[in-house]
Each structure stands twice: as structure tokens, then as C-alpha cells.
Amino acid sequence: MNIIIAGDGKVGSMLTKQLSAEGYDITLIDANPKVLESTEEMYDIMAVQGNCASMEVLEQAGIKDADLLIAATSADEINLLCCLTAHGMNQKLPTIARIRNPEYSDQIIKMREVFPLAMTINPEKQAAVEIERLLKFPGFLKRDTFAKGRVEIVELRVDNDSPLCNHTLADLDSVVGCKILVCAVLRDGSAVAPDGNYTLLAGDRIFVTAPTNTLETLLKNLHIITHKVKRVLICGGGRLCYYLAKLLVESGISVHVIEQDYDRCVHFAGMLPGVTVIHGDASDEHLLESEGIDDCDALVTLTGLDELNMVISLQGTIRKVPQVITKLGRVDNSHILDRLPIGSTISPKRLCCNTIVRYVRALRDQTGAALSVHAIADGQAEALEFRVDEHTRHIGEPLKQLHIKKNVLVVCITHGGIQEIPGGDSSFAKGDTVIIVTSGDVVIYQLNDIFEA
Amino acid sequence: MNQKMIARFIGKILLVGGVFMLPAYILSLCYREKEAGQAFLLSITVTMLIGGALVTANKGAKRGFHAKEGLVCVGLSWIVLGLFGALPFFFSGAIPNYVDALFEIISGFTTTGASILPEVESLPKSILYWRSFSHWLGGMGVLVFLLAVSSGDERSKGFTMHLLRAESPGPKVGKLVPRMKQTAEILYILYIALTVLDIFFLLIGGMPLFDAVCTAFGTAGTGGFGIKNDSIAGYSPYLQNVCTVFMLLFGVNFSCYYLLLLRQVKSVFKDEELRMYIAVILGSIALITWNLWGFYETFGETFRHAAFQVATIVTTTGFATTDFDLWPSFSKGILVCLMLLGACAGSTGGGFKCGRALLVLKGLRRSVRQIVHPGKVEVVRMNGRPVEEKILENTNAYLAAYTLIIIGSFFVVCLDGFSMTTSITAVFACFNNIGPGLELVGPTCNYSGFGILSKLILILDMLAGRLEIFPILILFSRTTWGKR
Numbered sequence: 057m058n059i060i061i062a063g064d065g066k067v068g069s070m071l072t073k074q075l076s077a078e079g080y081d082i083t084l085i086d087a088n089p090k091v092l093e094s095t096e097e098m099y100d101i102m103a104v105q106g107n108c109a110s111m112e113v114l115e116q117a118g119i120k121d122a123d124l125l126i127a128a129t130s131a132d133e134i135n136l137l138c139c140l141t142a143h144g145m146n147q148k149l150p151t152i153a154r155i156r157n158p159e160y161s162d163q164i165i166k167m168r169e170v171f172p173l174a175m176t177i178n179p180e181k182q183a184a185v186e187i188e189r190l191l192k193f194p195g196f197l198k199r200d201t202f203a204k205g206r207v208e209i210v211e212l213r214v215d216n217d218s219p220l221c222n223h224t225l226a227d228l229d230s231v232v233g234c235k236i237l238v239c240a241v242l243r244d245g246s247a248v249a250p251d252g253n254y255t256l257l258a259g260d261r262i263f264v265t266a267p268t269n270t271l272e273t274l275l276k277n278l279h280i281i282t283h284k285v286k287r288v289l290i291c292g293g294g295r296l297c298y299y300l301a302k303l304l305v306e307s308g309i310s311v312h313v314i315e316q317d318y319d320r321c322v323h324f325a326g327m328l329p330g331v332t333v334i335h336g337d338a339s340d341e342h343l344l345e346s347e348g349i350d351d352c353d354a355l356v357t358l359t360g361l362d363e364l365n366m367v368i369s370l371q372g373t374i375r376k377v378p379q380v381i382t383k384l385g386r387v388d389n390s391h392i393l394d395r396l397p398i399g400s401t402i403s404p405k406r407l408c409c410n411t412i413v414r415y416v417r418a419l420r421d422q423t424g425a426a427l428s429v430h431a432i433a434d435g436q437a438e439a440l441e442f443r444v445d446e447h448t449r450h451i452g453e454p455l456k457q458l459h460i461k462k463n464v465l466v467v468c469i470t471h472g473g474i475q476e477i478p479g480g481d482s483s484f485a486k487g488d489t490v491i492i493v494t495s496g497d498v499v500i501y502q503l504n505d506i507f508e509a
Numbered sequence: 510m511n512q513k514m515i516a517r518f519i520g521k522i523l524l525v526g527g528v529f530m531l532p533a534y535i536l537s538l539c540y541r542e543k544e545a546g547q548a549f550l551l552s553i554t555v556t557m558l559i560g561g562a563l564v565t566a567n568k569g570a571k572r573g574f575h576a577k578e579g580l581v582c583v584g585l586s587w588i589v590l591g592l593f594g595a596l597p598f599f600f601s602g603a604i605p606n607y608v609d610a611l612f613e614i615i616s617g618f619t620t621t622g623a624s625i626l627p628e629v630e631s632l633p634k635s636i637l638y639w640r641s642f643s644h645w646l647g648g649m650g651v652l653v654f655l656l657a658v659s660s661g662d663e664r665s666k667g668f669t670m671h672l673l674r675a676e677s678p679g680p681k682v683g684k685l686v687p688r689m690k691q692t693a694e695i696l697y698i699l700y701i702a703l704t705v706l707d708i709f710f711l712l713i714g715g716m717p718l719f720d721a722v723c724t725a726f727g728t729a730g731t732g733g734f735g736i737k738n739d740s741i742a743g744y745s746p747y748l749q750n751v752c753t754v755f756m757l758l759f760g761v762n763f764s765c766y767y768l769l770l771l772r773q774v775k776s777v778f779k780d781e782e783l784r785m786y787i788a789v790i791l792g793s794i795a796l797i798t799w800n801l802w803g804f805y806e807t808f809g810e811t812f813r814h815a816a817f818q819v820a821t822i823v824t825t826t827g828f829a830t831t832d833f834d835l836w837p838s839f840s841k842g843i844l845v846c847l848m849l850l851g852a853c854a855g856s857t858g859g860g861f862k863c864g865r866a867l868l869v870l871k872g873l874r875r876s877v878r879q880i881v882h883p884g885k886v887e888v889v890r891m892n893g894r895p896v897e898e899k900i901l902e903n904t905n906a907y908l909a910a911y912t913l914i915i916i917g918s919f920f921v922v923c924l925d926g927f928s929m930t931t932s933i934t935a936v937f938a939c940f941n942n943i944g945p946g947l948e949l950v951g952p953t954c955n956y957s958g959f960g961i962l963s964k965l966i967l968i969l970d971m972l973a974g975r976l977e978i979f980p981i982l983i984l985f986s987r988t989t990w991g992k993r
Contacts, residue, residue, distance in 0.1 A: 058687070081687035089897055097576070097670055102687040 057081065057420055058122045062108035062138050063129030064091045066385065067154065067179065070409045071126060075416060076101050078499055083117045086129075109137040114145060124419060125151045126412060132157050136171060143172040150174035150419065152412060156181070158298045158327070175415055179408035184299035186407060187381055190400055191288065191304070191354055193271060194379040195280035197261065197400040200430040201268070202441045203470045203489050208268050209239065209432060209439050211400075212278070214260045219278055226252035233277045236266045237477045239467045239493040240437045245392075247436035249463055249495050263432050265467040265491065267475040285309060285353040285379065291338035291368050292359030293317075293324050296383065296404060300356065305330040312347055314338040338368055354379040355399075362386055369398035387435070406431065417501060426500075427489070437495040439467070442503040444488045449504050456480035459508040463496040466506075510990065511578050513570035515585065520563025522586040525655060526593055527557040529646060530639070533597070537635035545633040548601035556593045579671025581989060583652060584980035587972055590651060591615040594643060603636050608961055615968045617643030618651075619975035620857065622733025622827035622944030623967070625957040630738055634719065640734045641723035647975065648730025648759070648857035649700045650676035657693035675980045678854055678862060685767050699766050700857075704729040707755045714748045728755045731858045733827025733944040740829045740952065746813055749830050753813075753820045757790065760824035760852030762864075781892050782864040786823075786853050789863070793819045793847060797840045804836070815840075822847045825859040827944025829952035841947060848937045848946075859942030859974050861911060868896065868904045910978045914970065915940060921966045925959055935959070940970040 057080050061068050064086035072095060076082045082101040085108040086092050092103040106113035108129060119125070125142045127135035132155045139151035152175045155164060164176055189199055198211040214220050219231050225238050241248045242261040248254070256262065266274055288304055290297050293315030301311045305328065312332045315321050325333040336343045338359065349355065355372035357365035362384050369382040380399030387403045414429040426440040444451065450458050455466060455478055468491040469476045469484050476482060484490055494500055530553045537546035591614050597603075598610035609625045616623045617640055629637065646654070652672045673689065684692040704725050711721035723736045737743050741752055765777045777783065797815040798808075805811045817830045822844050833844060851860010871889045879885050888895045918936045925932070927949055934946030935956070945952040959967070973981040983989050 081691075083687050100670075100687070100689050102684050 057124070057416075058083065058118065059124045059126065059416065060085065060114075060117050060119065060122045060142075062086075062125065062127045062135070063154075064088070064095050064103075065128065065130060066405050067128045067408055068126075069095055070387070070405055071128070071412060072099055072101055074409060074413055078413075078417075080416065083122075085113060085117050109134055109141050111141055111145060114138075114142055119145050119149070122146065122149055124416065125149055127151065128154045132160060136167075139173055140171060152177060152415065154179070154408070156295055158295055161299070177408050177411055179404035180294070180296040181299045182407045182411065183296050183383070183402055183404035184303055186402055187300055187356060188303045188307075190381060190402075191285045191309075191379065193275070194283070194285065194354070195275050195278075196271075198402075198432070200432060200439060202428060202430075202439070202468070202491050203475065206268055206473075207265065207468050207470065207475050207491060208271065209263055209265050209430065209467070209491075209493075210271065211432070212262050212264060214256050214258055214262060216258045217279075218258070220256050220262075221258050223256055224252065225250055225254050225256070231277070232274055234266070234270045234273050235477045236264050236270070236274065237467050238262050239265050239439070239465050240433045240495060242433045242436070245434075247433040247495050249437075249465060249493075261433075263437070263493075265477060265493075283353070283378070287348075287352045288312070288354045288356060289344075289347060289349060289352040290314070291355070291357045292365070292383075293320055293333070294358060294360060297358045298324065298327065300358070301328050301331045312352070314343065314347060339364055341371065344368070344371060349377065350375055352377060354381065356381045356383075358383045360385070366393065366396065366398050370396065373397045373399060406435065420501070432493070433495070437493055438500075439491060439493045440500055442490050442492065444484045444486055444490060444503065446486060447504070448484070448486070449507060451486060452483050454481050454483050460506050461498060461508055463494055463498050464500070464506045465493045467491050467493050510581075511571060513567040515578060515582055516563050517567035517570050518582050519586055519589050520560045520567065521655065522590060522651065523556050523560025523563065523593060525651065526590050527553050527560060529642070530556070530594075530597065533635045533639040533642065536638050537633065540634045542633040542635055545597070545601045545603075545635045548597045548599075549635065549639075551600050552593070552596035555596060559593075576671055577983070577989060580675055580980045580983045583672060583675040583976060584972075584984045586652065587618065587976060587980075588984075591618055591968075591972075594618065594639075597636065597639055601633065601636060603632055608964055609957070612956065612964050612968055613640070614643055615971050616939075616944070617641075617732065617734060618647035619942050619971040620644050620647045620730040620732040620825070620859065621939055621942040621971045621974075622727070623939055623950070623971070624734065624944075624955050625964075627955055627957060628738060629736060637723060637736045638719075641726040641732070641736065644730035644732025644734060645704065645726040646730070648732065649696060652676045653693045653696060656689055657697050659690070675976060678856070678859070678977055683764075685764055695767060696763055699763055700729065703755070703758060703766075707751070710751045710755070711748060714745060714751060716744065716748055724752065725755075727828065728752055728826065729759055729857065731756065731759050731824045731826040731852065731856070731942075733821070735828060741817075742830045749813060749817055752828060753817045756820040756824045756826045756828070759826075760786065760820075760856050760858040762853040762855035764855055779892065782853050782867060785867055786863045789847070789850065790819055790823060793823070793843050797836075797843055800837055800840045800843075818844065819847065822943060823850065823858075823860075824852045824856075825941055825943045827938070829945060832951065832953050834947050834951035834953070845934065845937065845947070848934075848941050848943055851941055861908075861941070864891075865904050865907065867891070868901060869908055871896075872901050872905065907978065910982065914973060914978065918966050918970050922959070922963045925963050927958070935963075935967065936970060939967040940974040942971060942974045 059075055059080050060083045061071055062085045064084055072082050072084055076099045083104060084101055085104045087107055089105045092105055096103040104117045119142055127138040129135055135153040139153045142149055142151055151173055153173055155176045156178045161178060161181060196210040200209045223231055229235055238250055240263040241250050287310045290313045293313050297313060304311050314334045314336055316337050318335050321333050321335045334347060355377045357368045359365055365382050369380050372380040382398045382401050384401050384403050387406050410431050417426055426442055428441045430439045432439055466478050469478050469482055470489040492506055500506060530549055534549035537549055591611060594614040595610040598613055599607050604610040604613055612625050653676055685695050686692055707725040707728055708721050711724060727734050741749055768777050794816050798812050801811050814831045818833050821828045849861055850866055851862050852858025854862045854864040875887050875889055889901060915936055919933055922932045922936055930947050931949040935950045938944055938946035950956060
């Protein structure tokens with residue numbers, strides 16, 4: 057499948073890496089020859105230099121034979137123009153545009169009617185939704201939802217005083233008092249697919265599959281105190297902050313935003329009347345103190361500088377803010393950053409890549425494609441959701457009799473609205489939803505791919 | 510420096526090299542050439558064993574592979590391939606001196622066609638086949654072949670780009686399609702198709718199959734090893750004309766053929782390099798035909814010889830239908846200039862390349878204009894597109910390295926005490942992968958008279974010419990082998 061990616065920025069290069077590794081043929085367009093050259097040397101792709109909205113450049117990139125166009129340059133308008141031009145040259149081509157300007161976000165549905173777009177992505181908005189979900193269940197570092205929100209894979213850090221510490225996975229059920237499954241453990245930066253004899257240590261980050269309705273029990277039994285978030289302090293007033301503040305204000309949470317740029321503060325205050333906007337430097341300890349960092353329920357750092365976000369978040373953890381969330385723009389060194397106590401980390405780029413990868417896989421394979429794909433454990437493992445249909449092999453056979461590929465784990469089966477964490481005797485039937493976690497180099501496109509050939 | 514990975518890669522190259530010797534071995538069985546057969550069997554065994562050992566011993570090599578490793582791999586694998594490819598000549602006794610055997614096979618792989626053999630017709634057929642086949646392999650490149658056949662497991666990603674860049678000639682090497690493997694496949698398919706077409710036309714003209722195959726290999730790789738003592742001169746005018754046409758075809762950038770297949774005929778004929786190539790050929794043929802007036806009996810014969818010689822020199826092949834050393838000075842002068850110019854980038858030919866010459870000229874024109882108008886800002890364009898400054902810089906650096914190597918090699922070759930013309934054209938002919946020069950290295954003579962030092966220098970020149978200097982130069986740099 058030929059995919060054209062316009063814009064070799066952070067999202068563009070991340071998509072290039074992921075999609076090229078999955079076997080798609082990538083042509084990358086960017087105006088800057090230097091960036092292109094380094095990307096071309098890193099991945100097996102073709103690079104075309106030029107303006108992605110120009111017909112000549114699109115022609116050169118092979119728009120006629122392309123199967124998908126992803127426009128992810130830094131400017132929304134160029135992305136739109138690029139998709140529009142491309143559509144004119146190839147009517148059948150599905151196009152994805154990144155649109156992230158808050159002023160456009162409300163009209164996105166209208167725009168998709170007018171412009172020939174198969175999909176629009178808004179990384180900041182997606183990240184805002186994700187952060188809001190995290191704020192609803194403090195204690196989890198990340199949450200990924202499956203089966204229409206009934207099953208989740210949550211990420212937890214095992215602390216020194218955690219009841220999980222020094223227990224093997226086999227006797228985990230008795231500790232937490234409900235049935236859960238640890239599908240991946242991140243220790244010292246690398247992901248492990250654990251078995252029953254695996255002992256959890258302090259500092260591990262574990263990925264747990266559990267039905268959504270048991271999450272509260274899980275948190276209670278792990279002595280992670282849940283209390284409702286009422287007051288949130290946000291540092292940095294960018295696009296992401298706008299989307300998040302809007303969501304939080306709508307659910308009745310009091311929001312304070314600290315932003316350094318005065319004009320932006322004014323703009324922001326104008327757009328979101330219910331939010332307290334403070335003009336000042338968020339790295340200033342006194343300002344944080346006077347704005348009540350010690351008695352807020354959550355601290356979210358969203359400035360454009362990763363370093364600054366980390367420093368402010370460290371302040372927050374030291375001052376015992378119950379929940380700290382840090383935005384990271386660069387994702388390639390997150391395994392180093394995870395050793396710092398900076399709470400949950402969130403990367404809008406990664407979220408947006410996940411969405412696109414999911415779309416591409418569905419496009420490739422209309423039947424039997426994954427219903428959803430989530431990258432977990434710093435992208436070293438993947439959780440996929442499939443529906444069992446008549447083409448699925450081994451229906452009704454108990455799992456212990458099946459030969460399932462190495463590094464592939466069946467973590468949840470949903471029969472008619474009832475979630476089951478599977479054991480050796482479980483089996484799947486037609487119409488079930490199955491969640492699979494894979495780690496290492498295994499790429500799964502269809503449910504049947506999990507079986508040994 | 511990831512030495513283990515490089516060793517493993519060299520091992521793989523040796524395995525491929527061993528496989529490529531198999532057809533020659535089979536041929537020796539068909540023609541009942543006992544000594545040559547044993548030599549091939551022994552060479553294959555040695556090559557495969559050492560290759561296999563290198564691959565298995567370095568199984569756990571790390572994946573780290575960067576520009577430096579890519580270049581070193583290319584340079585080393587060509588040298589190693591030469592060292593082992595020379596074994597059949599040496600073992601069979603066809604060329605008893607190992608340095609001579611090395612000269613012969615490097616001349617083959619680099620598609621030079623310079624020979625140290627005064628007489629080839631008495632050689633076993635399988636040895637002749639191996640000589641010509643080395644041209645065919647070296648023409649498109651062994652590493653490109655490896656890229657085409659290797660499975661996608663080579664997740665070494667972009668480093669393959671360094672291999673293609675190092676092995677395909679030209680100032681800017683790009684892929685035809687996003688995947689390296691497919692690009693390499695397309696190149697080889699085009700190459701094979703053109704070769705088969707060449708064989709077909711030669712067979713129609715009544716050439717025996719063995720001769721046709723060997724001649725086509727020599728033409729395709731723009732090599733120039735003949736299987737007759739008088740090269741192509743003994744064949745009929747039709748066969749000579751077929752050779753002329755196919756030599757010129759193999760001197761064209763292969764991406765032009767790909768574009769033709771995609772029916773983008775317009776963009777092919779708008780290609781400035783191709784236009785220059787055609788203009789240079791037509792101009793040279795016209796001038797030489799005019800200069801040779803009365804040298805041959807008929808106009809047709811004059812034209813045929815002029816066209817053949819221009820084609821063989823500009824594409825850096827090195828076949829001959831006549832002893833052009835006897836021609837008047839003006840014609841010889843044109844041929845020497847063509848030696849330096851060479852064929853198009855991305856073809857199997859050698860030399861400085863038309864595309865590079867065009868860039869240098871355009872850069873020069875800009876410099877002159879900037880002297881007149883000091884504040885003038887001008888962008889050099891090629892095929893209507895602006896050329897990046899970095900490429901211009903690289904081209905000028907290439908010109909500097911090219912000139913320096915010619916001067917340096919000339920000094921060393923002069924030690925042997927031959928005339929100036931012999932020495933300088935020997936360097937030209939080897940460095941530009943042509944083969945025959947003038948006077949003592951002219952089309953009817955050979956390189957056997959040179960001393961060992963000169964031969965070794967010429968071997969390095971051939972390699973540097975084929976791989977476009979830098980992969981060989983980097984092997985002699987101390988920073989390459991030190992720690993980062």
C-alpha cells in the first residue's frame with residue numbers, strides 16, 4: 057500500500073517510522089531538504105522535496121498510485137489545501153488532515169462535509185480528552201479503553217509501599233481482591249511479557265487489564281486513595297490547554313491557568329470565561345505557591361518546553377500534589393524520563409499516531425481488521441481489539457490447546473456484554489470481542505495472525 | 510565502528526560471489542576443461558567456506574549501522590570480491606602471477622576491461638566466461654544485487670541507502686520507488702531485459718551463442734573484455750553496429766528507462782543530462798568522421814568506425830574495431846576528452862559523468878556572472894529544478910579528488926619509464942574504467958609491461974573510479990578505523 061505523508065515534523069516522522077516498519081511504502085514530502093535527508097537515511101522510504109500543496113510535487117510523489125494521503129504539516133490551512141489538491145488529482149484517494157486550531161475545531165464536522173476528508177485529527181484535543189480521563193481516576197498513569205468502554209488497560213507504578221511489591225503474578229488476585237491480568241511490565245525501560253512466576257519489584261510500571269467496573273475496587277485494595285478532583289492547576293496556555301480547560305470547566309472543575317505571554321492570556325480569557333487566567337512565569341516557585349499549588353488536586357504541565365514541564369512537575373510531586381500530569385513533545389527519550397517522579401506523561405503526537413495507524417490498518421483490511429489499536433508500554437507493546445467472526449479459526453477450542461505465537465497474550469474476552477479475563481479453559485465464540493497484547497516485533501493485522509502458522 | 514556487522518556483511522558478499530562462480534564451473538564441465546573446472550571448484554569452496562565462517566562467527570552482531578559503516582562495507586566488499594574472484598585465474602594457471610590475476614578480475618568487476626593478457630583465444634572457455642561475467646556483475650553492482658535478493662529482514666533501514674549511493678554512480682542518487690528492495694529489483698530487471706535483447710540481436714547477426722553472451726556481458730556492464738584477440742574487429746559490420754547501439758543504451762541513466770515504462774516520455778527527453786550525452790556523441794562522431802576523411806575507403810566505413818569508437822570510449826566500455834592509436838591527433842584528442850567525460854549518472858558506465866560535468870559548468874557560469882555583478886543571487890537549476898548548494902559543493906569536491914588522484918597515479922606510473930602519452934592515458938583509461946588508452950596501452954596492446962607498483966596503483970584507480978572515489982578513499986583515512 058502506497059502512503060504519502062506530507063510534513064516531516066514530529067508526527068510525520070513518527071508515522072513514517074511506524075508505518076514503514078509495518079510494511080507500507082512511504083513517500084514523504086517536506087519543504088526542508090535537511091530534515092528529509094536525515095529521515096531518508098533512517099528509514100527505507102522515498103523523500104520528495106517541495107510544497108505539499110503543489111500539484112507538481114504531488115505528481116512527483118506518485119499521487120496517482122497512492123492509497124492514502126496524510127497531511128501533517130504545521131499549518132492547518134496547508135494541510136487542507138494539500139488534501140483538496142490531492143483529491144482533485146485522484147478522486148478515489150482517502151485523505152487525512154491534521155486540523156488543530158481551536159477556532160476550526162467546532163466547525164470540523166461542517167468542514168468534513170465541504171472538504172473531501174476521510175478523517176481529521178487533532179492531537180491536542182485528543183490529548184485533552186485523555187488527560188480528562190486520567191483526572192477522573194487519579195492513580196493510574198494511563199488508561200486505554202476497549203469494548204465500548206467496558207474494559208480498560210491501565211498503567212500503574214509499583215511503589216515501595218505498594219501491596220503489589222514483591223508478589224508474584226500468580227498470587228496477585230488474592231492481593232487485589234478482583235480478577236485482573238498483568239499483560240506487560242516495563243522494567244528499566246524495556247517491556248516484558250510476564251508469566252505467573254514473575255515477581256513485581258518497586259519501580260516497575262505494570263499494565264493491567266481489568267473490566268471498568270472493577271477499577272474502583274482495584275484502587276481501594278491497592279491503597280491508592282481516590283478523591284474527586286475539584287481544583288486543577290494548568291501551566292502553559294496553548295491549544296491543548298484550551299481544549300482541556302474547556303472540558304474541565306464543563307464538568308464543574310475549577311481551573312487555574314498560568315501563562316507567560318500576556319497577549320495569549322488575554323486571548324485565552326476571552327475564549328474561556330470560566331477559567332482563572334494568571335499572567336506569570338510558571339517556573340517561579342513563589343507564583344506557584346501563591347496560586348495554591350499546595351492545595352490543588354492536580355497539576356498539569358502543558359508548556360511548549362519539555363524541560364520546563366518536567367521541572368514544574370517535579371515541584372508538584374515534591375509538594376505532594378495528589379496527581380501530576382506532564383506533557384512531553386519528544387517521545388524518543390521517554391524511557392529515561394520515566395525514572396523521574398513526574399507523574400503520568402502524555403504525548404499528543406503518540407496519541408495522534410495511534411489513531412492514524414489504526415485507520416491505516418482498517419483501510420488495508422476491511423474485514424477482520426482491528427477495532428482499535430493502542431500502543432502501550434512506551435510503544436514497545438500494542439493492545440488490539442478484534443471481533444471474532446466466521447473466518448476466525450479455532451472457535452470454541454480452549455486456549456490452552458491452541459498454539460499462540462510467542463509474545464502474544466489474549467488478555468480479555470467479551471461474551472455478550474460480560475467481560476472475562478481468560479484462563480486456560482476459556483475459548484471464544486462468534487461475535488465475541490477479544491483483546492490481544494503483543495510485544496516485540498510481532499505485528500498482528502487479523503485475529504488469525506495470533507496463531508502459529 | 511561496528512566491525513562485526515561489517516565482517517558479517519563481507520561474509521554474505523563472499524557467499525554471493527561463490528554462487529556467481531557456479532555457472533562458470535558448470536561451463537567448464539560442459540566444455541570438458543579439466544584444469545579450469547578444478548580451479549573453479551577449489552575457488553568456490555574456499556570462497557564459500559570463508560564467507561560462511563564470517564557470517565556464522567559474527568551472528569550476534571549489533572545492528573548499529575551508519576554512513577561510515579556503509580561506505581566501508583562497499584569499499585571492502587569490492588576489494589574482497591576481487592581478491593577471491595582472482596582465484597580461478599590463479600589456480601587454473603591461466604594467469605600464473607597473483608597480482609596479474611587480481612588486476613584482471615578487478616578490471617572485470619570495475620568494468621574497465623584493461624587486460625594484462627597478450628592473447629586470449631587460447632584460454633579455456635569457462636575462464637573467458639568468468640572474465641566477461643565479472644563485467645556484467647560489476648556493471649549494476651553486486652551490492653545492488655544483494656539488496657534486490659535479500660529478504661526484508663535486513664531491517665538495517667536507511668543504511669541500504671548508503672549502499673545504493675555508494676555503488677550507483679552520479680551526483681545525486683535517488684530511489685525509483687519507496688522501497689530499496691523494489692528499487693534494486695527494478696534496476697536489475699531492466700538490466701537483464703536489455704542484456705537479453707542485446708544477445709538476441711547479436712544472435713540474429715549470426716554470432717555464435719557463447720560469443721554473443723560474452724559480448725553482451727561486456728557491453729551491458731560497459732566493460733570491454735573481448736573473447737577474441739582483435740576484440741570486435743573480426744565481426745561483421747552489422748554486429749559492430751549492434752554493439753555501438755547497445756553500448757550507447759547502457760550509458761543512459763536507467764531511471765530514464767523506468768520513466769519510459771511509466772510512459773513519461775516527455776520528462777525523459779527533457780532530461781538535460783541525456784540531451785548533453787546525445788549532443789556530445791553526435792558532435793564527436795561528426796568531427797571524427799570529418800577528420801578521418803580518406804582514412805578508410807568508404808564513407809560508411811569511416812562513419813561506422815567513428816561511431817563505434819566514440820560509443821566505446823564515451824560509455825567507458827573499451828571494445829575496439831580498429832586501432833584508433835593510428836588516427837590523426839585531433840581524433841585522438843576528442844577520444845581522450847571523451848575518456849574523461851564518461852557516460853550518464855545512474856548508468857553502468859564510468860568516468861566523471863555528464864551530469865556532474867553539467868553541474869560544474871553551470872556552477873562555473875554562475876561564478877563568472879557573480880564576478881560581473883557581485884551582489885547577484887542565482888540558483889543553479891537542473892531539469893528546471895533548483896540544485897541544492899550542498900550537491901554543487903560535493904560535485905566540486907569530487908572534481909578536486911578526481912584531479913588529485915589522476916595526478917598522483919600519473920607520478921607513480923611514470924616510474925616505469927614509459928612515454929608520457931602511455932603513462933597518462935593508462936591512468937585515464939583505468940581510473941575512468943575504459944580499458945584501452947593510447948600508444949603502449951592502445952587497443953591492440955595491453956598492460957602486462959607495467960611493474961607491480963604501477964599495477965597495484967592502477968587496481969586502486971579502477972576501484973576508485975567505479976565506486977566514485979569516496980568509498981575507497983575512506984579506507985585510507987585514519988579517522989575511519991579509530992574510535993568515534
